[in-house]
Amino acid sequence: MDRAKLEVLWGDGGMARWSVFGGWVVVTGIVAVFAGLFTAPRAAGGDASATEPIPYMIVVTGRELLQGAYADSHTLFLTRTLKPLGFRCVGSMSVDDNVQELKDALHFATAKARLVIVTGGLGPTDNDITRQALAEFTGIRLEEDPQLVDRMARRFGVRPDGLRANLRIQTQVPVRGTYLINRNGTAAGLVFDAPRAMIIALPGPPRELQAMVREQLVAYLSRRLGTGTPGSSLTLRFVGIGQSGIDQVLDQRVSLAPDIIVSSTFADGRVDFTFSLPHDTTADRHRLEELKRAVMEYLGDYIYADDPATTLEQAVINRLAARGDTLAVAEVGSRGSLACGLASAEAAEQVLAGAYVAATEEALRRLLGVPAERWATAAAKDRLELLAQRAAAGTGGGWSVVVGAVQQGRLQVAVRSPRGVTVIFQAALRRADPEGRLRLSTQLLDKLRRLLR
Structure with a gap:
């Protein structure tokens, strides 16, 4: 990468209310969103605490992101999910579906954090280059996993030897590391245990990625890194009203305590607001229930779900x-x-x-x-x-x-x-x-x- 082509606009990472738009770092072919200063890497097995978060980087792959066809929803979901567990995102980068550009991004990311999460590019098409790029970058070879082969064969109703070659690629996993089962698709999540960093690759479709993170990645990171349990949170899903309209009602009608972190995301005319507290006590859950009642009083007509899983x-x-x-x-x-x-x-x-x-x-x-x-x-x-x-x-x-x-x-x-x-x-x-x-x-x-x- 040409360091002379960096343009830096630092964002404020200290606000309690935030959205997907932060400070921007633009690199040739790469867009990075920074959440603040980098912290030193943590040794595996340490306790997560508010004073010593575990730093990590996110690399989101997909040409359509750089062309403006879709917005990056992965960064918001991952940061919102992992922050209460004691993780701190120190940067998020969007890159093209190109092996060399992804490897350049990984060089940058692993210089800043010992944990890197890559999203997208694990499917069966020629544009799905993440598996290959990570194997080349880490020097860890890939092998077919027999259990994944059998699982995929059952999914498609064929014998294992009847699977097409492009589908079988998705059963290849790193020999040094592990994988995460995809209950909503065919591409398993991959964990590369490289000397320089732990690199985790997740599938791109939000339905697959989010379920994998909630059901498997959180528990895996807790076992590997000794992270804490999630705090309490409330997600309200809206339709028929815009993000600014919800913000206006919250500002004018609902009293939000300063320790409540509010995050929001929107896609396809639907808006999610998540209200989080750092701990998960009975009192915290009661506070969020009271908050839900207050929001429902003014915006209940627009709320179609009160959990992040119900579409x-x-x-x-x-x-x-x-x-x-x-x-x-x-x-x-x-x-x-x-x-x-x-x-x-x-x-x-x-x-x-x-x-x-x-x-x-x-x-x-x-x-x-x-x-x-x-x-x-x-x-x-x-x-x-x-x-x-x-x-x-x-x-x-x-x-x-x-x-x-x-x-x-x-x-x-x-x-x-x-x-x-x-x-x-x-x-x-x-x-x-x-x-x-x-x-x-x-x-x-x-x-x-x-x-x-």
């Missing part, structure tokens, strides 16, 4: 399941994104009765079997109602949602209840790409959530 899709599935109802989805403008999200929720197989996706409303009509003569004379809104009726009738008569075609960034949506009442409303599709359709799905799920009260 908006899961919240909708839970409401339908509690009522004993089912749901059919028929999509044109959202291209199946609504059904795809709902299908990933637990118990979706009991609730999601059917999903239909077509390129046009006419194709959807044929798919659902709406008579051509009724379609020809129906107005636009009446056509949506006809589609909603057929979708419900074909799947047992529960709830149905029909997403119409996009017209100038807007589309009509029909939601039909089991009683036969149909609500038709407009939704916006500001970007015709996967991120735009995720935001559209958020709008649709929020509307359905409210109708299910």
Whole structure:
């Protein structure tokens, strides 16, 4: 790296309330977010304390981050999760999917901390270069793990020798180190025990990474480094309101004690606020329950979950399941994104009765079997109602949602209840790409959530 090309703007790491935006260090091909001064490395087995945190670095891989397609949510999640355990993030870097650039980033990171966490790049594609780069950087070779091979074969319903080569790559683990099971995907987490540092690689998809951190990494680090137990925390998940709107209500209506750390993150039109205390006593938990009641009083209409694991899709599935109802989805403008999200929720197989996706409303009509003569004379809104009726009738008569075609960034949506009442409303599709359709799905799920009260 060319040290002459560094531009440094130091951020304030001492604030109790913080967000993903900190001070920035820009290196050729690398973006780093610094949280303050570096502290000396800790010997393994020491007790975590507020006066001697364990420093670590984060390296987030992904060309799409550097191109502005997606925001980095990994840094916020990792720092928020590990800080109460006695870890201190001293830097976060975003790098391209390039072996040499990742190795340059690792040289930088391991010079600052003995623990480095790398996210992304463990999948089966040519762009997934993290496994190779870490093996080259550490000099630790990789071997297939028989248990991971068997696990993957069972996942795909084939014999181990029937797995494609690009999938088998994901069963390779370092011979000096260990791995973390991925219960939500195929790529295991990797731990490289190098002389210079412990380097941990985590999968990129947030659903996989977050579960792996909570279920396995926290316990692993506690065993290896003698870190403490988490303090108490409360996560409230919002939809239908922006981050600034929530901040305004908290500032004006809710009294926050100075020792409560507030962090927030947002993606796809959804906002998470986490309130943390350094200890986990009965009194601390009671304080957070009182805080939840205060926030619910003013913002309860926008809160869909009070834990970090429940997604908006899961919240909708839970409401339908509690009522004993089912749901059919028929999509044109959202291209199946609504059904795809709902299908990933637990118990979706009991609730999601059917999903239909077509390129046009006419194709959807044929798919659902709406008579051509009724379609020809129906107005636009009446056509949506006809589609909603057929979708419900074909799947047992529960709830149905029909997403119409996009017209100038807007589309009509029909939601039909089991009683036969149909609500038709407009939704916006500001970007015709996967991120735009995720935001559209958020709008649709929020509307359905409210109708299910």
